[in-house]
Amino acid sequence: MKKYLIIGNGIAGTTAAEEIRKNDTDGEITLLTKESLPLYSRIRLPDFLCGKIGEKDLIIKNQEWHDKHNIQLIRGVEVDKIDFDNKKVFSKKSAPIDKTKNSEKVDSDTQDNGIFEFDSLLFAVGSKSFIPSIKGNEFGGVFTLRTVDDAKSIIKRLQIDNAKDNIKTTPKTNNGKKIVIDNPKEVVVIGGGLLGLEAAAAMIHAGIKVTVVEFCDRLLPRQLDYEGAKLLKEFLENIGVIFRLKEATEEIVGKISERAEKLASVIKGLKLKPQVKGVKLKSGDIIKADAVLFSAGVRPDLSLMPDQSTTDLDIQFNACAMTNKSISVNKGVVVNERMETSIPSIYAAGDVAEYDGVNFCIWQEAQEQGRVAGSNMAGKEAAYKNVPPSNILKVAGISVASAGEIDVDGKMELELISTESIYKKIVKDKNGKIVGCIMVGDTSDFNKIVKQMRSEV
Numbered sequence: 001m002k003k004y005l006i007i008g009n010g011i012a013g014t015t016a017a018e019e020i021r022k023n024d025t026d027g028e029i030t031l032l033t034k035e036s037l038p039l040y041s042r043i044r045l046p047d048f049l050c051g052k053i054g055e056k057d058l059i060i061k062n063q064e065w066h067d068k069h070n071i072q073l074i075r076g077v078e079v080d081k082i083d084f085d086n087k088k089v090f091s092k093k094s095a096p097i098d099k100t101k102n103s104e105k106v107d108s109d110t111q112d113n114g115i116f117e118f119d120s121l122l123f124a125v126g127s128k129s130f131i132p133s134i135k136g137n138e139f140g141g142v143f144t145l146r147t148v149d150d151a152k153s154i155i156k157r158l159q160i161d162n163a164k165d166n167i168k169t170t171p172k173t174n175n176g177k178k179i180v181i182d183n184p185k186e187v188v189v190i191g192g193g194l195l196g197l198e199a200a201a202a203m204i205h206a207g208i209k210v211t212v213v214e215f216c217d218r219l220l221p222r223q224l225d226y227e228g229a230k231l232l233k234e235f236l237e238n239i240g241v242i243f244r245l246k247e248a249t250e251e252i253v254g255k256i257s258e259r260a261e262k263l264a265s266v267i268k269g270l271k272l273k274p275q276v277k278g279v280k281l282k283s284g285d286i287i288k289a290d291a292v293l294f295s296a297g298v299r300p301d302l303s304l305m306p307d308q309s310t311t312d313l314d315i316q317f318n319a320c321a322m323t324n325k326s327i328s329v330n331k332g333v334v335v336n337e338r339m340e341t342s343i344p345s346i347y348a349a350g351d352v353a354e355y356d357g358v359n360f361c362i363w364q365e366a367q368e369q370g371r372v373a374g375s376n377m378a379g380k381e382a383a384y385k386n387v388p389p390s391n392i393l394k395v396a397g398i399s400v401a402s403a404g405e406i407d408v409d410g411k412m413e414l415e416l417i418s419t420e421s422i423y424k425k426i427v428k429d430k431n432g433k434i435v436g437c438i439m440v441g442d443t444s445d446f447n448k449i450v451k452q453m454r455s456e457v
């Protein structure tokens with residue numbers, strides 16, 4: 001019986017497990033995660049953050065699904081070493097698990113030695129939020145939003161009292177207009193990309209005052225051109241988001257609270273951490289803040305890979321035990337079209353993987369790569385093909401979508417609709433083929449356009 005081991009139960013890892021089971025009814029499939037939940041939607045975390053949905057609503061595949069498909073899901077274990085030669089993975093327990101939730105049948109407690117053996121391994125550990133090296137980035141009240149635990153920490157800090165399981169809340173906006181609240185908590189979001197804007201809109205919904213600081217001169221620079229970004233900005237300003245475009249963050253301003261200082265005077269050795277008070281911009285302006293959310297992009301999580309920055313082999317292999325094989329790593333773990341790494345029987349998929357020099361770190365890509373990896377691991381032949389990235393989302397009820405070439409400078413052939421509330425641009429190459437599009441306010445024909453675009457690739 002073949003032993004399949006998958007590190008990471010995100011969409012890449014879980015889809016791979018499902019695909020393996022389809023093709024191998026007997027094999028032993030084990031999914032490891034350092035988090036406490038079965039597969040959940042990271043995309044919906046902003047809705048969870050503002051209390052629109054509860055934790056249960058985030059879950060995509062529950063424990064029963066894993067039981068039904070005979071997939072062993074082990075939660076709360078953090079892999080800290082991989083021995084590729086001897087085909088073993090070593091782990092330690094991560095956060096304790098609340099066994100009352102999501103029918104925890106299998107968890108870290110059942111593993112006594114934390115060692116897992118495999119015949120075939122999938123590396124699906126996802127990505128990490130990037131935190132720029134700005135002074136004060138370690139202060140209390142500085143956050144990123146990647147996991148359900150990150151969302152819970154933000155909820156706690158901002159005392160978002162409506163973020164309770166399965167309580168549908170009344171938004172603090174009325175028909176898109178902001179309701180004024182006395183002394184609201186204030187948050188600065190650093191980065192005006194997809195995630196930053198979704199989180200900003202969610203916090204506005206929860207009654208927080210939000211300022212978004214963006215280095216670029218427009219929002220969603222990867223997805224929108226100037227016209228599209230202008231319309232989206234107007235929509236978001238209408239619900240109360242404040243923007244500081246073309247601005248860079250100089251430092252995070254913080255202070256140790258009087259209470260903490262008093263405590264430190266009686267408790268010896270207590271380490272004090274300044275708490276966020278504001279954000280100083282390069283222009284000299286200081287924005288008051290109770291918390292800061294970094295939304296400055298993600299990077300593949302290579303913490304289990306050999307340290308690329310050094311030629312010292314002892315240091316290189318400290319992170320990841322290997323003897324005579326080397327795994328090819330660039331921005332991500334390099335894979336071929338079968339999602340196989342440079343070591344046979346070791347696969348990578350999702351945000352952590354890099355295929356053909358690219359890694360978009362998006363859901364659909366991770367899901368398809370997981371499917372291809374799972375199929376090949378189980379002995380079938382499947383090949384991954386890069387597709388132009390496409391995004392469709394709703395920011396504060398506003399539909400925004402973009403795909404492929406967005407032609408920021410307007411140099412290509414275009415079909416354009418631009419009204420007060422809708423902006424649609426279809427980009428074509430010199431042969432009249434659709435190569436990209438932008439839609440703000442109405443995305444009803446987005447899927448049709450993307451299909452046309454892909455069939456023409």
Ligand SMILES: Cc1cc2nc3c(=O)[nH]c(=O)nc-3n(C[C@H](O)[C@H](O)[C@H](O)COP(=O)(O)OP(=O)(O)OC[C@H]3O[C@@H](n4cnc5c(N)ncnc54)[C@H](O)[C@@H]3O)c2cc1C
Pocket residue numbers: 007008009010011012013032033034035042043044045046077078079080124125126127145146147194195301304349350351352361362363364366391392393
């Ligand atoms: C707030 C938010 C909003 C998003 N919105 C969109 C969107 O609108 N559209 C879109 O396309 N994409 C969006 N994304 C990106 C999308 O969620 C990711 O591309 C996708 O989740 C990647 O899936 P993955 O399986 O590769 O990795 P992940 O989902 O990150 O899963 C990785 C798994 O590996 C586990 N793991 C990591 N290290 C270890 C270890 N050492 N030991 C054990 N387990 C480990 C983690 O616990 C986790 O379970 C969003 C992401 C976030 C955070």
